[in-house]
Amino acid sequence: MDTKQVVIVGGGFAGLNVAKGLANKSGVEVTLIDRRNYHLFQPLLYQVAMASLSPAEIAQPIRGLFGGSRNIRVIQSEVTGVDQEGKKVNTDHGDYPYDYLVLACGVQHSYFGHEEWEAFAPGLKTIEQATEIRRRVLTAFEMAEKEKDRQAQKKHLTFVVVGGGPTGVELAGAIGEMSRYTLAEDFWHIDPKLARVILIEAGPRILPSFDPKLASRVARDLEGLGVQVWTSSLVTGVDVDGVDVGEERILCSTVLWGAGVQASRLNKALEVVRDPQGRIVVEPDLSLPGKTEIFVIGDQASFSHYDGKPLPGMAPVAMQEGRKTAKNILAELAGKPRQPFNYLDKGQMATIGKSRAIVEYGPIKLTGFFAWVLWLVIHIYYLLGFKNRLFVMVQWAWAYLSQARGARLIVSKEWRFYQPKPKKEEPKNL
Numbered sequence: 001m002d003t004k005q006v007v008i009v010g011g012g013f014a015g016l017n018v019a020k021g022l023a024n025k026s027g028v029e030v031t032l033i034d035r036r037n038y039h040l041f042q043p044l045l046y047q048v049a050m051a052s053l054s055p056a057e058i059a060q061p062i063r064g065l066f067g068g069s070r071n072i073r074v075i076q077s078e079v080t081g082v083d084q085e086g087k088k089v090n091t092d093h094g095d096y097p098y099d100y101l102v103l104a105c106g107v108q109h110s111y112f113g114h115e116e117w118e119a120f121a122p123g124l125k126t127i128e129q130a131t132e133i134r135r136r137v138l139t140a141f142e143m144a145e146k147e148k149d150r151q152a153q154k155k156h157l158t159f160v161v162v163g164g165g166p167t168g169v170e171l172a173g174a175i176g177e178m179s180r181y182t183l184a185e186d187f188w189h190i191d192p193k194l195a196r197v198i199l200i201e202a203g204p205r206i207l208p209s210f211d212p213k214l215a216s217r218v219a220r221d222l223e224g225l226g227v228q229v230w231t232s233s234l235v236t237g238v239d240v241d242g243v244d245v246g247e248e249r250i251l252c253s254t255v256l257w258g259a260g261v262q263a264s265r266l267n268k269a270l271e272v273v274r275d276p277q278g279r280i281v282v283e284p285d286l287s288l289p290g291k292t293e294i295f296v297i298g299d300q301a302s303f304s305h306y307d308g309k310p311l312p313g314m315a316p317v318a319m320q321e322g323r324k325t326a327k328n329i330l331a332e333l334a335g336k337p338r339q340p341f342n343y344l345d346k347g348q349m350a351t352i353g354k355s356r357a358i359v360e361y362g363p364i365k366l367t368g369f370f371a372w373v374l375w376l377v378i379h380i381y382y383l384l385g386f387k388n389r390l391f392v393m394v395q396w397a398w399a400y401l402s403q404a405r406g407a408r409l410i411v412s413k414e415w416r417f418y419q420p421k422p423k424k425e426e427p428k429n430l
């Protein structure tokens with residue numbers, strides 16, 4: 001049997017699961033390409049942004065994951081395009097030929113046509129963004145402590161989170177909790193408990209994908225942490241001094257964005273059918289219509305073969321799609337037909353602060369402490385690497401007992417300080 005070249009783009013939940021399914025299997029050589037050298041456990045990113053965890057605790061080097069697999073090559077590179085006719089993936093340093101291509105590039109934030117807002121309102125998708133959010137939130141408290149002018153102090157102590165989905169809810173809850181408990185005794189001139197946290201949602205309620213009763217419970221929990229929840233409120237402007245919500249102006253120095261996502265930039269470069277969110281529409285076996293050798297999976301894909309509604313961008317969807325793709329490639333190589341993808345719904349969950357969460361699994365709906373314990377166990381279970389699991393468990397146990405947030409470091413974004421200094425000019429020989 002010829003050895004087939006499988007190129008996987010993206011080492012997220014989807015891409016990793018394809019690679020794991022093909023690891024050490026005969027008949028396939030796999031090239032896994034990612035622009036980063038690590039796999040990032042995005043569901044715990046907000047814990048980094050809110051200083052509960054350090055970046056290394058939620059990331060794992062991709063190369064290390066496949067050290068023992070003789071047929072998997074890992075390449076750190078930016079994929080810039082796909083030559084579908086020539087069956088080649090274009091990267092920033094050359095091309096990779098493929099027999100099978102799996103695209104699993106995920107999504108990026110959407111500012112609904114206002115990309116200029118990004119500088120004032122970072123989203124939460126990468127470690128760089130998480131540490132930047134941490135820097136901004138902690139710096140705001142430091143600035144308020146030094147400030148003599150009451151109005152300016154108030155501005156520093158006002159935090160706006162845009163978007164009432166799980167990310168926005170988790171961020172707003174964590175800032176509320178940090179100001180009321182973690183930082184409460186740390187300052188001399190300000191009372192962090194007076195921080196104003198506003199969660200803004202354009203729709204009529206927060207957490208639209210959850211049961212309305214669970215969403216109302218979360219709204220109450222957030223209010224208990226001092227978060228004001230503004231629904232049916234459309235953000236019309238964001239700048240260095242604050243946020244416009246219709247006619248209203250909120251003066252604040254920290255704005256965080258959790259409002260929407262858009263498809264990978266790569267999608268625009270491909271000749272494919274896209275859904276209104278820009279995701280690539282796939283066949284029941286997750287391949288491209290008319291191009292059976294190309295699969296698109298995870299957040300990058302739009303799979304709507306059950307009820308016409310695309311599957312949500314969630315880790316279990318990406319993982320299951322990854323596993324199915326590996327199985328279908330191996331089945332085809334063994335001369336068997338491909339099977340359509342069937343999603344096993346694992347429900348959804350969100351956490352609010354240190355010890356509250358909601359869990360929805362079919363008719364089962366849980367809230368409060370028990371839901372939080374379940375949330376914790378599931379997140380630790382899926383975290384890659386024993387060391388990460390152990391560290392995270394210890395961190396959480398400590399944070400739970402002490403109210404501490406151990407990673408409260410303000411790390412400068414002035415990375416230019418770390419650039420090598422220009423060499424002094426050698427004196428010329430006369």
Ligand SMILES: Cc1cc2nc3c(=O)[nH]c(=O)nc-3n(C[C@H](O)[C@H](O)[C@H](O)COP(=O)(O)OP(=O)(O)OC[C@H]3O[C@@H](n4cnc5c(N)ncnc54)[C@H](O)[C@@H]3O)c2cc1C
Pocket residue numbers: 009010011012013014015033034035036038039040041042043044045046077078079080104105106107124125166167264266297298299300313314315316318349
């Ligand atoms: C803050 C946050 C919290 C979340 N919480 C939850 C949760 O609690 N539960 C849940 O189920 N889901 C959650 N999600 C969603 C979940 O993380 C995603 O659905 C999942 O990561 C999708 O996996 P993926 O493999 O499709 O994409 P990703 O995990 O985004 O991976 C894509 C990979 O492709 C790489 N890549 C992209 N473009 C290129 C390119 N051009 N060249 C090379 N490499 C490229 C990226 O570097 C990345 O490694 C959360 C997401 C975020 C951002």
